[in-house]
Amino acid sequence: MTGGVEARAPAGERRWIGRSLSRVEDHRHLTGGGSFVDDIAIPGLLHLAFARSPHAAARIEAIDAEEARATPGVEAVLTAEDLSALQRFVPMLNRPDFVPVETPLLARDRVRHVGEPVALVVASTPHAAEDGAERVRVTYERTDAVASIDAALAEGSPAVHDDAPDNLLLDAVFKDDPEIDGVLDGAALVVEATFRSSRVTAVPMEARACLAEWDGRTERCRLHSSTQVPHIVRTSVAGLLGLPEHRLRVIAPDVGGGFGQKCVVAREEVLTCIAAQAVGRPVKWVADRQENLVADFQGHEQRYEVRAGFTEEGVLLALDAQVLTDVGAYSNHPFTCGVEPLMAAAELLGPYTVRHYRCRTRAVATHKTPMAPYRGVARPQLVLVMEGLMQRAARRLGIEQSEVRARNLIPDDAFPYTTAAGLRIDRGSYGESLARCVDALDLDAFRERQAAARREGRLLGLGLSCFGERTGYGTEAFEQRKMAMTPGYDIAQLALDPTGGITLSVGTASHGQSHETTLAQIAAEALGVHPTVIDVRQGDTDQSPYGWGTFASRSMVVSGGATRKASLRLADRLKHLASHLLEAAPEDLELRDGAVVVRGSPSHSVTLADIGRIAYLEIHRLPAGEEPGVEARATFDPPGTFSNATHGCIVEIDPDTGAVAFDRYVVVEDCGVMINPMVVEGQVRGGVAQGIAAALYERVVYSDDGQPLTTSLMDYLVPTASEIPPVEILHLETPSEHSETGAKGMGEGGTMGAPACVVSAVNDALAHLDIELDGLPILPEQVLTAIQRARA
Amino acid sequence: MNDVHLITITVNGRPSEVAVEARRTLADVLRHDLGYTGTHVGCEHGICGACTVILDGEPVRSCLIFGVQADDATVETVEGLAGDDGLDALQESFSEQHALQCGFCTPGFLMLATALLRANPEPTDDEIRDAVASNLCRCTGYQPILAAVRQAADRAASPDTAGSEGNGWGVWEPHVDVPREAEQPGGQ
Amino acid sequence: MKPATFEYHRVGTVGEAVERLGELGEDAKLLAGGQSLVPMMNFRLARPPALVDISRVAELRYLTREGDTLRIGALTSHLAIERMDAPELLDGFSFLKEAAHWVGHYPIRTRGTFGGSVAHADPAAEWCLLAVLLDAEIVARGPGGERTIAAADFLLGFLTNALDPDEVLVEVRFPRPASRAALHEYARRRGDFAIVAAAVAVDVEEDTCRSARIVIGGVDDVPVRIGEAEAALAGSRLEAEAIEEAAQAAARAVDPASDIHGSAEYRRHLTAVLVTRALGEARGSEDGARSKNGAG
Incomplete structure (x- = not known):
């Protein structure tokens, strides 16, 4: 049995799917019983600290570690010299327009960003390790740094890498429609604009942490790491260490948020293993907040130069785009620095039916911290671009902004819809979500209120953003990325134990997403058991099937699909075994309330615990030749499926300070079948908070010479409960045809939609002043300056 | 040399004696010297509040107090919240x-x-x-x-x-709780 | 982010503290609430070789009224000011209670101290502004006994005060009530240090402003009094035009620097906005002074 759409239980008959069950995860976190990497205590544990580059660009003339080694408590100091036997770490895309560059584990002859690790120090306490790290004497000869897209692309600017003299690590023409210039020339309205997004960083509340220990008995390394992708880490770290993979066990225990920052392999994960091997004792490294803000992966620094042609009715005909992404000094593995530029080019058009498209997309190397996926990956930016274009067209053509969007959204009779960029978008509720959002905000009443407020000198604005969220994509989609490894599928394994307990092992790795609860709901639905009977195992490469981890809003579709398929197989196996015990045909049996029951004859049943006991402990009671055990395994590898949503908000701008305050924030979202609506809403609210943060508060700032200026949480402004408004959420449900449960992924939508929505609202508030802001974040000072200029 | 002090500290009603280096924060002492790892450390500069504990009756950032300062003090951590009858x-x-x-x-x-x-x-x-x-x-x-x-x-x-109140922030649908004792696998 | 090594000394009295400071030399530092010092030590931006912990010196934890004067023991927590409820304390000083609410966050206010904040001498700190605004007197005790320093003379520069290395700040005195005082701040997030803060106090008799005081924080190394703005109000009826004139005078008088939180020009603009708002409130209030934080 393969599951599939027709095998899904109709909504009315669902027992566990669709219910806001409280989370299995909660109890341990509420009682202090969680186990994060830094909570792990091991006898003999040593601590690691890094000496990191204070310069953005410099040659290393000499490293003197003598004083560091002599520091009380210090056990070892390693520099690049000590790593010469290792494989080189070169993130790779197999495409001709990509320039591979090495990420040195420890800097050898050059440093290319502030915070680049230069030496590692192992000591008896974290304090002593820091004492040692500050005594590593490095003689640097500073060189000129390039710290912005413009600086990196300027004529004669220094090259970050010798292999990329023009500082381009990727330069791809994604689509080149030969008719586009003609269409643009003939368009009734051509909008030209440049949209910018500042660099931001994920700031998981738990910064990255690793604990490595070598087990002398088994000659294996065990790496505890705060990662979203344990198997990717195993494959990559084992490769760099030259180990067969079975000699490395990677465990992601409780992980305190990731948001993409932890879905790539960090140098520190490799180096902690190396350090533990070098000193022959377990070694732990816990990034402090300064390291997290300065040296861990960042993202979202993009610029879009676009030209868009509209009809007089506001229909978007053609879009010509140049995308520039500041990717920092190195590529990340395995996604590489192509992740944002290529996402931007593939998905820029969003849910709009523009037919003529051209896009050149470039990854620009700078002397800044490397970029990695961060929640949304280019989509918060491209939604900003498309919504900004819609709003400009509305303003120029004198059409209400919601109406312009409605005229361009994929119509309900056009699914599946293939975009001009070649993406296939499955059925969604694009038009309806927009209409519901406009209704929820009562646009007509708002316009009256806005006009009245303006007469009093108050500035109210209503913003909208419409978008689709590509989720749950499988091998076929990732293959097009040409990565060194091709993620996509995931595997679920189920086993009944002799007491009737069921273990579900998956290759995804929840770090806040509640999979221990939601995957259990999926399995429980198919197996007719209570969800608490299912124990979800994840995050340990010795216990989980090979899998790709949790990122890109993939887990509920891919792992959830595998879970459902495996559960249905386990159900078949249970029925098969029960058919012997009940002397009934398997097709006359059903699973209900923890037992296999003869349909229509509830007194004839056998519990799962009885089946488990017999299948393992009393196999003699089954016919000869029957295999012991009750297990099932399944893989799911979907083509991908699009969630959709419309965000709407009403803001008020303080004309004295430029500050933006929220009156309302509404999300109308459609992620297909909701496995657990409470969890869905949690993802929406958290995502919106990060989106608002990027819209109004957060930005990583560098000086012109590449010094980071936002190195504490006093300067990098993660908003608090006082800044984030309540979010009203309305749900639509268009079940996916491409997932086993009808669910679509939805982990990033909140972050994707919010920045554009907020910018839209601010611009709406300032429309009468003819102000159009187009960068993230919008700072109060910029708003104020724009108002002052408009009134001057 | 390191400056080490012997302190007495009562955590969740249980007194302990521990030798602490002066520069170890209360968070370090709770987590790594006494094993109360429920208190987390998120920024070490007093902004994030992950390390908040109750010290002598008032909430404090345990990353901004040295452990030695908590000599003779009473500390409450997350491990002490739940009672014998479950979560508070x-x-x-x-x-x-x-x-x-x-x-x-x-x-x-x-x-x-x-x-x-x-x-x-x-x-x-x-x-x-x-x-x-x-x-x-x-x-x-x-x-x-x-x-x-x-x-x-x-x-x-x-x-x-309990459970029926709305509030100013808009709670979603009535919550479905899963009684753990109910519907356990049959046939134990 | 682990502090460098230091020697820790706990003292029980001011006398012991002074003595210990004298023994340890000028690099030793006092540790009171630690809410500013410890983060700097965690970043290793401060690395004192020795700390003298005065946090248990009970004699420095008090709030008393003597006639017009409010005496605040140096170790009085921000929270104690926020929870101040005795009418004899509040009379004429309710602006302190209101302002306390804007000092950091709740778990910072439990631990941070009034004297520690003044001694830390951050130019945007609420207590520093109010001390300068209302001519507070800083009482310091050293080996030679006590001396009293005017707040304006105490705050010498960015994070720099007038204490000798072996002196302890023991008390801050507000010599007279201010029935019409207000503090307005602007910060991006709730609880952050103000980008700009304005503190004002006005004396009003029969609808006429006899005198006014205006102090701006966040625009210089120390909180600055703006005489030109004060002059614009004296003799006025605090009508909108006079307030506007004072606000513009203040904006002209300040010479702020730019940083990532705001340009000089923005700070100058905010100065006028906050002076206007603070004066509007002080005008309207009779000992019901409110302080506001215009977060955004």
Whole structure:
């Protein structure tokens, strides 16, 4: 049995799917019983600290570690010299327009960003390790740094890498429609604009942490790491260490948020293993907040130069785009620095039916911290671009902004819809979500209120953003990325134990997403058991099937699909075994309330615990030749499926300070079948908070010479409960045809939609002043300056 | 040489003697010397509040106090909240309102809100928001945390209304709780 | 982010503290609430070789009224000011209670101290502004006994005060009530240090402003009094035009620096906005002074 759409239980008959069950995860976190990497205590544990580059660009003339080694408590100091036997770490895309560059584990002859690790120090306490790290004497000869897209692309600017003299690590023409210039020339309205997004960083509340220990008995390394992708880490770290993979066990225990920052392999994960091997004792490294803000992966620094042609009715005909992404000094593995530029080019058009498209997309190397996926990956930016274009067209053509969007959204009779960029978008509720959002905000009443407020000198604005969220994509989609490894599928394994307990092992790795609860709901639905009977195992490469981890809003579709398929197989196996015990045909049996029951004859049943006991402990009671055990395994590898949503908000701008305050924030979202609506809403609210943060508060700032200026949480402004408004959420449900449960992924939508929505609202508030802001974040000072200029 | 001091500290009612280097913070001492790892460390400069504990009755950032300063002090941590009869009202409200996702910031918010509700058992929504704004959470968007504190306060004020109260932050559908004792696998 | 090594000394009295400071030399630092010092030590931006912990010196934890004067023991927590409820304390000083609410966050206010904040001498700190605004006197005790320093003379520069290395700040005195005082701040997030803060106090008799005081924080190394703005109000009826004139005078007088939180020009603009708002409130209030934080 393969599951599939027709095998899904109709909504009315669902027992566990669709219910806001409280989370299995909660109890341990509420009682202090969680186990994060830094909570792990091991006898003999040593601590690691890094000496990191204070310069953005410099040659290393000499490293003197003598004083560091002599520091009380210090056990070892390693520099690049000590790593010469290792494989080189070169993130790779197999495409001709990509320039591979090495990420040195420890800097050898050059440093290319502030915070680049230069030496590692192992000591008896974290304090002593820091004492040692500050005594590593490095003689640097500073060189000129390039710290912005413009600086990196300027004529004669220094090259970050010798292999990329023009500082381009990727330069791809994604689509080149030969008719586009003609269409643009003939368009009734051509909008030209440049949209910018500042660099931001994920700031998981738990910064990255690793604990490595070598087990002398088994000659294996065990790496505890705060990662979203344990198997990717195993494959990559084992490769760099030259180990067969079975000699490395990677465990992601409780992980305190990731948001993409932890879905790539960090140098520190490799180096902690190396350090533990070098000193022959377990070694732990816990990034402090300064390291997290300065040296861990960042993202979202993009610029879009676009030209868009509209009809007089506001229909978007053609879009010509140049995308520039500041990717920092190195590529990340395995996604590489192509992740944002290529996402931007593939998905820029969003849910709009523009037919003529051209896009050149470039990854620009700078002397800044490397970029990695961060929640949304280019989509918060491209939604900003498309919504900004819609709003400009509305303003120029004198059409209400919601109406312009409605005229361009994929119509309900056009699914599946293939975009001009070649993406296939499955059925969604694009038009309806927009209409519901406009209704929820009562646009007509708002316009009256806005006009009245303006007469009093108050500035109210209503913003909208419409978008689709590509989720749950499988091998076929990732293959097009040409990565060194091709993620996509995931595997679920189920086993009944002799007491009737069921273990579900998956290759995804929840770090806040509640999979221990939601995957259990999926399995429980198919197996007719209570969800608490299912124990979800994840995050340990010795216990989980090979899998790709949790990122890109993939887990509920891919792992959830595998879970459902495996559960249905386990159900078949249970029925098969029960058919012997009940002397009934398997097709006359059903699973209900923890037992296999003869349909229509509830007194004839056998519990799962009885089946488990017999299948393992009393196999003699089954016919000869029957295999012991009750297990099932399944893989799911979907083509991908699009969630959709419309965000709407009403803001008020303080004309004295430029500050933006929220009156309302509404999300109308459609992620297909909701496995657990409470969890869905949690993802929406958290995502919106990060989106608002990027819209109004957060930005990583560098000086012109590449010094980071936002190195504490006093300067990098993660908003608090006082800044984030309540979010009203309305749900639509268009079940996916491409997932086993009808669910679509939805982990990033909140972050994707919010920045554009907020910018839209601010611009709406300032429309009468003819102000159009187009960068993230919008700072109060910029708003104020724009108002002052408009009134001057 | 390192400056080490012998201190006596009472954590969740249990006194301990421990030798601490002067530069170890209270968070270090609780977590790594005494094993109370429920208190988390998120920034070490007093902004995120993940390390919030209750020291001699008041909420503090345990990353901004040296362990040696807590000599003879009484500390309450997240490990001490639940009683013999299970989670306390605030913990239950956090779960019901989905006020935690990754769980890393949760102990800090619980201790912060515990202190708030002791000092001010009937806080206004604004007072709750002001207090909750002391700490950072990256997962929830805060609204569920505000709702959880509101709910815990309301339940304490009128215990009969458990689970049925709406509140200013808009709680979603009536919550479905899973009784653990019910529907266990049959045939034990 | 682990502090460098230091020697820790706990003292029980001011006398012991002074003695210990004398023994340890000028690099030793006092540790009171630690809410500013410890983060700097965690970043290793401060690395004192020795700390003298005065946090348990009970004699420095008090709030008393003597006639017009409010005496605040140096170790009085921000929270104690926020919870101040005795009418004899509040009379004429309710602005302190209101302002306390804007000092950091709740778990910072439990631990941070009034004297520690003044001694830390951050130019945007609420207590520093109010001390300068209302001519507070800083009482310091050293080996030679006590001396009193005017707040304006105490705050010498960015994070720099007038204490000798072996002196302890023991008390801050507000010599007279201010029935019409207000503090307005602008910060991006709740609880952050103000980008700009304005503190004002006005004496009003029969609807006429006899005198006014205006102090701006966040625009210089120390809180600055703006005489030109004060002059614009004296003799006025605090009508909108006079307030506007004072606000513009203040904006002209300040010379702020730019940083990532705001340009000089923005700070100058905010100065006028906050002076206007603070004066509007002080005008309207009679000992009901409110302080506001315009977060955004």
